[in-house]
Amino acid sequence: MVTNVLNYGRSGVADWVVQRFSALILAAYTVVMVVWLAVNGGELTFAQWQGFMGQTWMRIFTLLTVLALAGHAWIGLWTVATDYMKKGAIRVAFLGSVAISLFVYVVWAISILWGF
Amino acid sequence: MLVSVYRYNPETDREPYMQDVEVSLPEGKDLMVLDVLNLIKEKDQSLSYRRSCREGVCGSDGVNMNGKNGLACITPVSEVVTGGKLVVRPLPGLPVIRDLVVDMGVFYKQYQRIKPYLQNSTPAGGRERLQSPEDRAKLDGLYECILCACCSTSCPSFWWNPEKFVGPSGLLQAYRFLADSRDEATEERLAELDDPFSVFRCRGIMNCVSVCPKGLNPTKAIGHIRDMLLSRAT
Numbered sequence: 001m002v003t004n005v006l007n008y009g010r011s012g013v014a015d016w017v018v019q020r021f022s023a024l025i026l027a028a029y030t031v032v033m034v035v036w037l038a039v040n041g042g043e044l045t046f047a048q049w050q051g052f053m054g055q056t057w058m059r060i061f062t063l064l065t066v067l068a069l070a071g072h073a074w075i076g077l078w079t080v081a082t083d084y085m086k087k088g089a090i091r092v093a094f095l096g097s098v099a100i101s102l103f104v105y106v107v108w109a110i111s112i113l114w115g116f
Numbered sequence: 117m118l119v120s121v122y123r124y125n126p127e128t129d130r131e132p133y134m135q136d137v138e139v140s141l142p143e144g145k146d147l148m149v150l151d152v153l154n155l156i157k158e159k160d161q162s163l164s165y166r167r168s169c170r171e172g173v174c175g176s177d178g179v180n181m182n183g184k185n186g187l188a189c190i191t192p193v194s195e196v197v198t199g200g201k202l203v204v205r206p207l208p209g210l211p212v213i214r215d216l217v218v219d220m221g222v223f224y225k226q227y228q229r230i231k232p233y234l235q236n237s238t239p240a241g242g243r244e245r246l247q248s249p250e251d252r253a254k255l256d257g258l259y260e261c262i263l264c265a266c267c268s269t270s271c272p273s274f275w276w277n278p279e280k281f282v283g284p285s286g287l288l289q290a291y292r293f294l295a296d297s298r299d300e301a302t303e304e305r306l307a308e309l310d311d312p313f314s315v316f317r318c319r320g321i322m323n324c325v326s327v328c329p330k331g332l333n334p335t336k337a338i339g340h341i342r343d344m345l346l347s348r349a350t
Contacts, residue, residue, distance in 0.1 A: 005311075012314070012316035013310055083276040083277065
């Protein structure tokens with residue numbers, strides 16, 4: 001079996017399922033956002049926006065979406081990198097910066113959503 | 117008709133080049149591309165290509181004709197020629213040995229990897245292992261593969277990772293044995309394929325289906341393997 005240390009799942013099926021499941025979450029979040037903006041978008045105020053995003057369910061849903069985005073982006077970019085970046089050092093550097101960026105986004109999102 | 121042929125002799129040429137040859141085709145006859153190559157070879161014996169059965173059974177003369185892979189012996193000139201010009205190149209993605217002859221080593225290695233033979237340790241009852249007509253029908257569309265490599269060499273995933281991605285041809289054969297009611301090694305076969313490269317590099321672009329000279333559907337077989345891997349994991 002072919003494996004690669006930088007692939008966290010090491011299973012093609014696991015990657016495949018995570019990729020599709022996270023896509024469903026991202027799609028659902030997009031629908032919620034588009035519908036809410038279409039209904040309230042006319043003259044949107046800060047208070048309205050904060051009231052919407054500050055609800056517990058929306059905070060949880062947003063965090064779930066950010067985690068799904070991180071997983072989705074990691075699998076996708078890992079696949080692209082292993083297709084097109086043939087030099088190991090370049091690939092590791094690229095994937096390292098992707099991993100750090102995604103980690104920062106997740107922590108930053110938690111900080112925004114729960115405000116500490 | 118103008119024919120542009122890929123030429124490369126590693127002993128004399130520093131790099132490959134395209135050679136333009138004017139070929140006069142007989143009136144009122146639609147030749148196959150292989151016939152055109154034979155006409156060129158009559159004039160220039162140094163042109164190299166593989167061919168054997170000349171009727172689409174042996175799978176030797178897989179080449180790239182005007183951008184599309186296929187068997188030269190069963191591809192009519194009228195079907196591929198655009199703008200009065202025929203361009204013949206070797207199958208893409210494999211090392212060129214000479215002219216239109218490519219090194220199929222990595223392609224065969226992937227074929228070998230999927231263990232393309234029946235595995236059954238139970239002694240056969242009677243003279244042979246019987247199969248119901250329904251079970252036999254499951255192998256239709258799988259066993260006909262002639263290993264010409266037209267599909268795998270048209271697949272970008274195989275170009276980028278030929279050592280790790282089994283490729284459409286190998287996966288079609290892998291499913292041919294996974295689907296066989298007489299084979300007992302299903303679990304071992306699936307375990308060997310459950311990694312991010314062997315099967316899952318297939319992105320479903322279906323180049324393989326579009327070029328297969330036998331009209332087979334590797335993408336569908338890959339889908340079946342994916343389903344089997346999925347139900348094994350859940």
